[in-house]
Amino acid sequence: MDYRIDSEIQSVKQRFEIIGNSPKLNNAIRIAMQVAPTDMSVLIQGESGVGKESFSKIIHTLSQRKHGQFIAINCGAIPEGTIDSELFGHEKGSFTGAHEARKGYFEVTNGGTIFLDEIGEMPVSTQARLLRVLENGEFIKVGSSKVQKTNVRVIAATNVDLHEAIAENKFREDLYYRLNTVPIQVPSLRERGEDVLLLFRKFATDFSETYRTKPAYLTENAKQVLLKFRFPGNIRQLKNLVEQISVLELEREIDADTLIKYLPKTDSYLPALVGKSDSKEQFSERDILYKVLFDMKRDMSEMKTLIHQILSEESGSRSEILSKHERLFNEIEDFPESNTEKFEAPSVKSTNPLLLESTVDHEEYGEDNSYEVEDIAHETEDSEDLSLEKKEKEMIIMALRKNNNKRKYAAQDLGISERTLYRKIKQYEIESL
Numbered sequence: 001m002d003y004r005i006d007s008e009i010q011s012v013k014q015r016f017e018i019i020g021n022s023p024k025l026n027n028a029i030r031i032a033m034q035v036a037p038t039d040m041s042v043l044i045q046g047e048s049g050v051g052k053e054s055f056s057k058i059i060h061t062l063s064q065r066k067h068g069q070f071i072a073i074n075c076g077a078i079p080e081g082t083i084d085s086e087l088f089g090h091e092k093g094s095f096t097g098a099h100e101a102r103k104g105y106f107e108v109t110n111g112g113t114i115f116l117d118e119i120g121e122m123p124v125s126t127q128a129r130l131l132r133v134l135e136n137g138e139f140i141k142v143g144s145s146k147v148q149k150t151n152v153r154v155i156a157a158t159n160v161d162l163h164e165a166i167a168e169n170k171f172r173e174d175l176y177y178r179l180n181t182v183p184i185q186v187p188s189l190r191e192r193g194e195d196v197l198l199l200f201r202k203f204a205t206d207f208s209e210t211y212r213t214k215p216a217y218l219t220e221n222a223k224q225v226l227l228k229f230r231f232p233g234n235i236r237q238l239k240n241l242v243e244q245i246s247v248l249e250l251e252r253e254i255d256a257d258t259l260i261k262y263l264p265k266t267d268s269y270l271p272a273l274v275g276k277s278d279s280k281e282q283f284s285e286r287d288i289l290y291k292v293l294f295d296m297k298r299d300m301s302e303m304k305t306l307i308h309q310i311l312s313e314e315s316g317s318r319s320e321i322l323s324k325h326e327r328l329f330n331e332i333e334d335f336p337e338s339n340t341e342k343f344e345a346p347s348v349k350s351t352n353p354l355l356l357e358s359t360v361d362h363e364e365y366g367e368d369n370s371y372e373v374e375d376i377a378h379e380t381e382d383s384e385d386l387s388l389e390k391k392e393k394e395m396i397i398m399a400l401r402k403n404n405n406k407r408k409y410a411a412q413d414l415g416i417s418e419r420t421l422y423r424k425i426k427q428y429e430i431e432s433l
Helices: 003-016 024-033 052-061 081-086 122-137 161-169 175-177 193-209 220-228 234-248 254-263 285-312 319-330 373-383 388-402 409-412 418-427
Strands: 044-045 070-074 113-117 138-140 147-148 153-158 182-185 342-344 369-373
Touching: 003 024, 003 052, 024 052, 024 182, 024 369, 044 052, 044 175, 052 070, 052 153, 081 122, 122 153, 122 175, 122 254, 153 254, 161 175, 175 369, 193 220, 193 234, 220 254, 285 388, 373 409, 388 418
Parallel strands: 044 153, 044 182, 070 113, 113 153
Antiparallel strands: 138 147, 342 369
């Protein structure tokens, strides 16, 4: 990067109050500056809280449309039933409550720029209307048959993986490629290195002026703690953190112990459950172990029943008995290849795609952390532990609640077939949740 471009980037940073010297941040600003004079559609991608709207303002301000209107719209905040009316307008009487005609954002911002944040949350039906605007500059109001023209530049932003949304039929592939003419990737805060220290100092100075106090500052050990934290909420989370410290701490020098009190208790470096992060109920390590023991108990019971049936057939020949033994071990899919194979308790690998590997306390299962399969069979057969059945019922109820009573997905989470789940529901007399 030559001196002239670097100087221009620094000028843009000062103008839009962007703090940081990260190479990834500078590259994103450079792309925004280069695409601004054109009328090309831009897709800004990045996690929530990284400041995507600032880049849309950079593009609009440096474009030929800078004297036109700029409107930022959060697509996820508009109800599905009204988003078409908000964007494209409606005619009087087109739906209940439409007492008069209304202009939509695409009509109001004619000649300007419209920023569609959280574009991944836009309904598919509205996506089709948006595609027509992008391709032909045309739209139709709700309740009208008249085609209207508009000259609007569209800048979109998202914090979700649109490729995954396309695979799930939640986002139109043709719209994605139409929006993604020029992609801009805004880096997360954890990718920006020591920018986090610059931002902390900037926010501390701002809040000291707001609350008429001296600005808080970090000790060296506190700086190391801040640099190691992953900040899932990015700049928005850091700003809230600095504001809390500025208001609540009497001492202006913030050491590591003080800083840690304001950081979330959950370590951001720990692995999370694989799957959607908005699941309300999650399985604990003990739940995973119980599930494995349930499966093992069921397999051993089935094996015992089959062996008794084979041995009770007095008329069966030796070859028939051996053949049935082979079928027996083929039927038990998850059972170890030999009865001397050991069940390793410390690392329980679940077949459930929503569950990670779980580590079980060594003390609870002995020093060698292993059991012979034969020992487990004796324990499960002799104890007939009713608490296991209670736990199994609780897990089934938990899975049903998590999947809104959809038994197909609940069975997948539990790692069992739908048929088995139906039988268990009937056995435990579980009513619809």
